[in-house]
Amino acid sequence: MRDCTRRTFGCLIGGSCMAALGSRAARSQTKARVVVVGGGVGGATAAKYLALSANTLEVTLVEPKPQYTTCFFSNLYLGGMRSLASLTHGYETLARRYGIKIMQDSVAAIDPAAKTVGLESGARLHYDRLIVAPGIAFKFDAIEGYDEAATQIVPHAWVAGPQTQLLREQLEAMEDGGVFVLAAPPNPFRCPPGPYERASLIAAYFKQFKPRAKILILDAKDSFFEQDLFQDAWERHFPGMIEWLPAQFTGGIKAVDVKTRSIKTESGSFMAAVANVIPPQVAGRLAHKGGLVDPSGWCPVDPLTFESKQQPAIHVIGDAALAGDMPKSAFAANSQAKMCAFAVAALLTGSEEQSPHLFNTCFTFLAPDDAVSDAISFKPAGGTIKIGNILLSQVGESGQTRREAVRAANGWYDAFTHDVFG
Numbered sequence: 001m002r003d004c005t006r007r008t009f010g011c012l013i014g015g016s017c018m019a020a021l022g023s024r025a026a027r028s029q030t031k032a033r034v035v036v037v038g039g040g041v042g043g044a045t046a047a048k049y050l051a052l053s054a055n056t057l058e059v060t061l062v063e064p065k066p067q068y069t070t071c072f073f074s075n076l077y078l079g080g081m082r083s084l085a086s087l088t089h090g091y092e093t094l095a096r097r098y099g100i101k102i103m104q105d106s107v108a109a110i111d112p113a114a115k116t117v118g119l120e121s122g123a124r125l126h127y128d129r130l131i132v133a134p135g136i137a138f139k140f141d142a143i144e145g146y147d148e149a150a151t152q153i154v155p156h157a158w159v160a161g162p163q164t165q166l167l168r169e170q171l172e173a174m175e176d177g178g179v180f181v182l183a184a185p186p187n188p189f190r191c192p193p194g195p196y197e198r199a200s201l202i203a204a205y206f207k208q209f210k211p212r213a214k215i216l217i218l219d220a221k222d223s224f225f226e227q228d229l230f231q232d233a234w235e236r237h238f239p240g241m242i243e244w245l246p247a248q249f250t251g252g253i254k255a256v257d258v259k260t261r262s263i264k265t266e267s268g269s270f271m272a273a274v275a276n277v278i279p280p281q282v283a284g285r286l287a288h289k290g291g292l293v294d295p296s297g298w299c300p301v302d303p304l305t306f307e308s309k310q311q312p313a314i315h316v317i318g319d320a321a322l323a324g325d326m327p328k329s330a331f332a333a334n335s336q337a338k339m340c341a342f343a344v345a346a347l348l349t350g351s352e353e354q355s356p357h358l359f360n361t362c363f364t365f366l367a368p369d370d371a372v373s374d375a376i377s378f379k380p381a382g383g384t385i386k387i388g389n390i391l392l393s394q395v396g397e398s399g400q401t402r403r404e405a406v407r408a409a410n411g412w413y414d415a416f417t418h419d420v421f422g
Ligand SMILES: Cc1cc2nc3c(=O)[nH]c(=O)nc-3n(C[C@H](O)[C@H](O)[C@H](O)COP(=O)(O)OP(=O)(O)OC[C@H]3O[C@@H](n4cnc5c(N)ncnc54)[C@H](O)[C@@H]3O)c2cc1C
Pocket: 037, 038, 039, 040, 041, 042, 043, 062, 063, 064, 065, 068, 070, 071, 072, 073, 074, 075, 105, 106, 107, 108, 133, 134, 135, 136, 157, 158, 159, 190, 191, 194, 198, 284, 285, 286, 317, 318, 319, 320, 328, 329, 330, 331, 332, 333, 361, 362, 363, 364
């Protein structure tokens, strides 16, 4: 206070000082600008928690879609247990309650030197800090015959929305006795238990409506997350219905012929009545355009702030980030977004820095009344993010425990989507 009075007194002497004081005051009234790209779990959470942590920030969220359909629980839709509408969320509350400016647009380019982003509409936004959460892109050159056009016949359904709807329609139209072939991707990919949960819930649908149908999983890997839990459940709930072929057996997935719906592996071709190919993945396209990826195709980040290691003042969160041991999950994206939002708020406003807490909790359905969970804590260590503690469901748990996990999963969905969009 004493300092301030002395400075003001000195300034009263000269007009130029008055002008300097005026411009400083004007600058301090200008809000620092944060642009968040991508209104998925990562981006929406970051925007909300930035707005909550400092009212001196101007937060803009850029997302092309008017509504967001969650990938999580979309396997329940495929199994006929939930509607797609129940998985769809708008951005109205983020705008109304938290004052976030929502721009329904796409970021076409990032200029890190000028600190601007160019939108598809032609508009340009200035930022002090940029948070990029574009999710994943597919490596369409990895499997011969499987490009973007092919997804209209053989869906990936790995970004929820029309693709998920198309797969459900094909499953409904499939004759009893048909074979559903699911090609599972190599690591790393979005949602490690996702393909196997999908097989389980489609098996539940078949068991009820097409009991002679079969499911064949052609895997690009030789093992998968929670394999013991899945294989135990498949024997108990769907004996003889699901077959899993690892890469060491097939030699890996080489090509897709969409006309005949056949999937070619090193050891032979498999014809499908309905096929679902989940291709290898990399960070969302914008991350590549913005120079945020390394040769792995993902974005290296500082484990405390999620600031890009490639471009200053740009942060990357969610599936696109190379986040050490953290899986590519909605829960992880939400946890990273909060840590990143607090770090950005501290950088721009001088507010107190928060100590890092990174978590992942996933509920996975093995059948409609049989769910398991994993809870993992993470900590920044040695320039990356390492696993702290793990709690995993076990084979042999009682039916009661698994039914309670189903109830907990449904409660989690409501609370989690409220945390992100509410
Ligand atoms: C079948 C399935 C089941 C799953 N189940 C679970 C589960 O039970 N639990 C769990 O935790 N996770 C689950 N996941 C994973 C989870 O959905 C993802 O990890 C999560 O969505 C990642 O969030 P994100 O914000 O990184 O990306 P996204 O949610 O994909 O959001 C990215 C957003 O960025 C937007 N975008 C892209 N490019 C631009 C651009 N240039 N300009 C503006 N916007 C852009 C997109 O439109 C999109 O809305 C599942 C995934 C699948 C496929």
